[in-house]
Amino acid sequence: MQTHEIRRRFLDHFVKAGHVEVPSASLILDDPNLLFVNAGMVQFKPYFLGQQTPPYPRATSVQKCVRTGDIEEVGKTTRHNTFFQMAGNFSFGDYFKEGAITFAWELITKSQEEGGYGFDPERIWVTAYEQDPEAAEIWRRVAGIPDERIQFRDGKDNYWDMGVPGPGGPCSEIYYDRGPQYGKEGGPIVDEDRYLEIWNLVFMQDERGELSPKLGNPPVGVLPKKNIDTGMGVERVALLLQGVDNVYETDLVRPVIEKAEELSGSRYHVGSDENDVRFRVIADHARTAAMLIADGVNPSNEGRGYVLRRLLRRIVRSARLLGATQPVMAEFMSVVSTMMSPSYPDLATDFERIERVAVGEEAAFLRTLDTGSRLFELAATEARTAGKTTLAGSEAFALHDTYGFPIDLTLEMASEAGLSVDEEGFRTLMAEQRQRAKADAHSRKQAHADQSVYKELLDTHPTEFTGYTELNSEARVLGLILDGQRVRHATQGQEIEVILDRSPLYAESGGQMADIGRITAAGLALSVNDVQKIGKKLWIHKVTVDEGEIVEGSDVLAQVDPQWRRGATQGHSGTHLVHAALRQILGPNAVQAGSMNKPGYLRFDFSWQGGLSDSVRQEIEEVTNEAMLANYPVNIFETDLAKARSMGALALFGENYGDRVRVVEMGGPFSMELCAGTHVHSSADVGPVTILGESSVGSGVRRVEAYVGMDSYKYLARERALLEGVAAALKVSPEDVPTRVESLVERLKSAEKELEKHRAAAVLASAGSLAASAERLGDVLVVAQQAPDGIGAADVRTLVADVRGRLGSEAAVVALFSASDGKVPFVIATTEAARAVGLKAGDLVRNVAPLIEGRGGGKPDMAQGSGSNEAGIAAAIAALRESVSANAK
Template identity: 75%
Template sequence: MQTHEIRRRFLDHFVKAGHTEVPSASLILDDPNLLFVNAGMVQFVPFFLGQETPPYDAATSVQKCVRTLDIENVGITTRHNTFFQMAGNFSFGAYFKREAIRHAWSLLTSSVDDGGYGFDPERLWVTVYLDDDEARELWKEEAGIPDERIQSRGMADNYWSMGVPGPCGPCSEIYYDRGPEYGRAGGPEADEDRYLEIWNLVFMQNERGLGSGKDSFEILGPLPKKNIDTGMGVERVAFLLQGVDNVYETDLVRPVITRAEELSGRTYGTDHEADVRFRVIADHARTAVMLIADGVNPGNEGRGYVLRRLLRRIIRSAKLLGAEKPSMGEFVTVVSDTMSPSYPELATDFERILAVAVGEETAFLRTIAAGSKMFEAEAEQVKAAGKKVFGGNEAFVLHDTYGFPIDLTLEMAAEAGLDVDEDGFRSLMAEQRKRAKEDAQARKHAHADLKVYKEFVDRGPTEFTGFNELVSEAHVLALISNGVRVPTAKAGEDVEVILDRSPLYAEAGGQIADRGTITASGLRVQVNDVQKIAKKVWVHRVTVNEGQITEGDIVLAQVDPGWRRGATQGHSGTHMVHAALRQVLGPNAVQAGSLNKPGYLRFDFNWQGQLSESQKQEIEAVTNEAVAANHHVNTFVTDLTKAKQMGAIALFGENYGDEVRVVEIGGPFSMELCGGTHVQASAQIGPVTLLGESSVGSGVRRVEAFVGLDSYRYLAKERALLAGLASSLKVPSDEVPARVEALVERLRAAEKELEATKAAAVLASAGTYVDKAHRIGDVLLVAEQAPDGVAGNDLRGLVSDVRGRFGTQPAVVVLLGNADGKVPFVVATTKAAQDLGIKAGDLVSSFGPLIGGRGGGKADMAQGSGSDVSGIPAALNGVRGRVAELTGNS
């Protein structure tokens, strides 16, 4: 049975049983404890917590999930995926244990012809919580499972919670016996490889308190309602029904391995180490595509860092398998083809997903090239010192700082005839993971208590009147102070105000909240911020300036008109810049975030590489031409499918309802899904001036701009600056650029001349150093401090010149400098000195530690730098002592 069919049968089964089918939420939800959605129940948390009243009493979904805690183990075990689909059914007080057990058993064991999965009932085992005798009896009654196939397990295995204070309860798990060839007999307690968990039924009936771990928290008492939260692992059921050995060989994952075989020339199933790499590619490629589809971009922290690790592990694994050419595009294509029947957005958004993944591959291949050079330099130093082990610390720095994979370090070390201190590397990695885990745990906290808002969330959304008016009469529904409802608030107090209707825009979609006032007779309240609760209720954060506000008051809520005018200019300007970017750069320049406020906009977009000056000028020109055209701004509400068919652009990662608001500016020029406030015609935006363009992460660029009066003021300031320069240079304004360029060229020429004079003076001093040479045995040694400020090529050139003056004599030249608090040094030896066993690279170790430095090189020349100027005298003595030892004159 194909995976897409497994999904469909699950949903159909529960819809027929009276459940409402709910689409999968995005992998990115606004949850402080989660980087990614990792369970089917996450989008229903507000219902379980009692913060919102669900619109249905029973639901079913197939939720996209990502778990990356044990990313290093992917491919080693045969039953774990980083991306997986969790099919679930949920009851919000409608039914409990008996019905949950009945529904699960019916779907699993009914025949395929009757819409079930056709599992053999004799091969199914269940576990229950230690003292849950009720569940044990229900399994016997509803499913006919004998007592010997029902096992009781403790809190760590069969008691569920979110890991923080909130709902919890005992659970019951269903396992499938794969047979004696997969492990020991004796049920799940004996072997969880042979007995594979495929379904977990959580009887959510209690509330947990503080504590850590899976079994060290207090049960505070029962929840108001008994709920059901179950999850069936789609991938696990798929590999059982498809008769394959593991989750990597199912119909949606194996095609990626097949493509990797074609690209690498290797065969899956013939070598364990290679098989792990094949599985890593297959698993991570699917996860990466799904994350990019939901709006994640590669980066150096948070979600972006996880995605970057996944993509780089794919690239690394393909390289180690022998793939010679870039392969990311191939893997993305296969994943899109196999997964799009269930997730059509992968096909419609294919070009953007492909561009993000391939862009990261291109960047990482450059990283590998740079890392290889760093490795080679370090390996050369190891060998120059006569050692055979590449340090664990150096391997960790390559991995952690430069993103250079340890597998490549091991491979290259072997080619260079070196071992790697793997124990040291693993120890440092373990310390890093421990710190990361502790940091994540420190940030993890209970869900914010939003119960005080529940009444108003259930009442329905705040009526937003701000599209049509700036002043609205409203009723004060509630006042909230420090999470508690209060009847009144007096002058000088800060409080939250909930109104039945409001013209003030609540922050959303990159547009910051309106500022304004709430007034009545003898009352004046300053609105400082407006936020949404559950995307429905407007919460006005205010300061009472005059009088007293009381629950039940009739008031006037008013937007600051100047603020709103600037805010609409900024928001509409953002749409115009987005449209111009796509016109100039193409459809892959997709929005990755924005911020707009009065007079200013910031727009992030997916793009590889810095924009050229001509591109920036063209984007600004296209934007302002559209502004000057005075396009009408048209807004309308339609259903999501129709909006997308019309070409409206949606923000990736954003969850939209069935009905959406479309903002259209100039017909096809700009059409986006947007709930923000806008100008009525594009000319009202005023001039748009791009301030600059920069990088905010791999594959993400940012443009910033002023609009309206702020744009005018900026241009006026620039004009005044230009006029000042013209006056100082005594040329017309249009000649300033050429005159400045000429001055810069003259300055550069003068600097070069100065450098040449300085270098000549340095070289001229070579003779004085030759005169300072003293003989140690048969060797002439120059060990001196160079003039302050001499460094780099000048110091190297001076040392070479001094060495050259000794001709065929055995000679060693060591000069240490003092440049900006650093101690650059160069060591050179003549051929005759090398024949006596004196090598420049070896001499560094005799004085490097004394100046807090390190360096390396070859037998004839070595160089490096230190950080301790005070150690120069001791370092020079160290060189003299070492040369004496080597010549037998110590």
């Protein structure tokens, strides 16, 4: 049975049983505890936490998930993936244990002809929490599973919570016996390779405190309603129904391995365990990377982007170690799109962008590999010169951590160079880095914000947003929140949250900043500083009480600052115009990756590789302003999501839209987007748009910033005044300023070249006097002193080499120390005759560097370093003389 069919049967089974089918959420959700969605229940957390009332009593979904707890271990087992599909059914206070067990048993054992999976009931084992005999009794009664195939386990295995205070409960897991060829008899407590877990049923009934019941701590309470959260691993069911050994050989994954075989010339499962791991890494990471890019993640050096970067680079690394010599990413992304798009159509419709992001990162990493290779050669040469056979763990770690150079390639290249690597030292440094990262993550991790204070209001009185049609609305105060607690009143000077039944003030979302304004009544005045929303239906006004007392239940007038709103609509509509201009000029792959707009200003992030030329930026500005001058009417209407997409309306990555959506259209096909923001009535109302610049905000993501309306005019006025000031200073007309400045720059360059000649002459002149000052220590001539005044760090190396040359064939050592701006760069050189008696520049540098609180190194004939203690120069020179004396005859 194919994986897409497994998904379909699961959803059909539960829809027929009265569940609402809910689409998979994006892998990116606004959750402080999660980098990515990692379980099917994540999008339902507000219901389980009791923060919101669910709109349906039971639901089902197939959620795309990513878990990256230990990427380095991927491929070493055949049961785990970073990306996987979690099929689940959920009950919010409806059915409980018996219902969940019955639904699961029916689906897995019902014949395939009847729409089930057709698993042999005699090969199914289950586990239950050791303190939950009720679940075992239900399995016996409903499914007829005998006691010998029911096993009890402790909280680490059979209790579930979210890792922070909140809901939890015992769980019961379903396993399938794959047969004696896969391991020992005795059930899942003996061998989880033979007995493969396919489904986990969580009976969510407890409230967990700071300490988890998984570790034997008692729950702190009982949930007001008992809930069900289950998760069936689609890939694991696929491997069983397709009769293959592991998830990497299933229908949606094996084609990536086959493509890797084709590109590398190596073969999977032909005796090389290391190569098999590399094939599995490619297959796993290619799927995960494609899914992340499809949901709007771009490679970067932090957060989600860093995870994606690691995945993509591990693909490239693994392919190279398998023998691939050409770029591979485009091929892998194509295979993933072909195999996965029947379930995830965005992989096909957005393939060009996905491919471009992946290929761009591959190209960047290949450049990194080239740089790392050169740095490795330097480190290897130094090690061999020093007579070492092992590359230090710190060197390998620096290559990995600073330059992204994989340790596997370091080991391979070291072997080719006749060196080993201090792997233990490398692993220690890596472990220390991971520990620091975990400590940082722990310090930032927080429990779920307690939103229960809003639950009653969410359930009974959602706020009606009136701001699309009016700026002033009569309203009733539904609730007042002070320091997370409901209060009945608040007085002058207090900062509180106000919930109204009606509000014209826009709550921050979609890149548009919240409105500011006032809430007033007789004897009452409040300043609205911010507006946020909870559950997409409750407006939270963060206010300062300027005058009087506000009381829950009172009537007020909510007012938007009209000047702020006008500027905000200009900024938001201007963002749509810039987006449309970018797509018109760059093509449909210039996809929105984020935005922020406020009165008079906008910034727009979009997916694109490489910077934009001045001419392209100018063209974007021209097209935007042409659309503004065209005075396009702004049409706004609601329709269903499918129709909006068929019309070509653009949606924002990571946003979960309902069945009904709001479409903002400007100029017919010029711009059409799904948007809940406030907008001008016609494009001319935006006013002039001035693009301030374009820059990179991460790999594959560019940012355009612009002023609109009066802010645009004021900016241009300042630029004009600046130009006129420069023209007056140069005594030319504004039109002639560029020519005049170019002429001055050329004259400056000529003057700098002349100064360079004089400086070089001065350096050469000092070389003669330095050589003449050489003193003899035994048979060795020594020049060791602070560089003459005026000789900067850039000239020290040249001067040392010149002095050494003037000393001819004598055994000689030349050392000069420069000092400026708190730094002490220095260079040491030796002649051939000096090296013959054991005086090597690299050794001398390492001897003297600590005395100036520095470090350095180099070759036997010339080496250099730098320190930070100018007061130590005299001691360093003395140490150098002592070293020379020890080797001189």
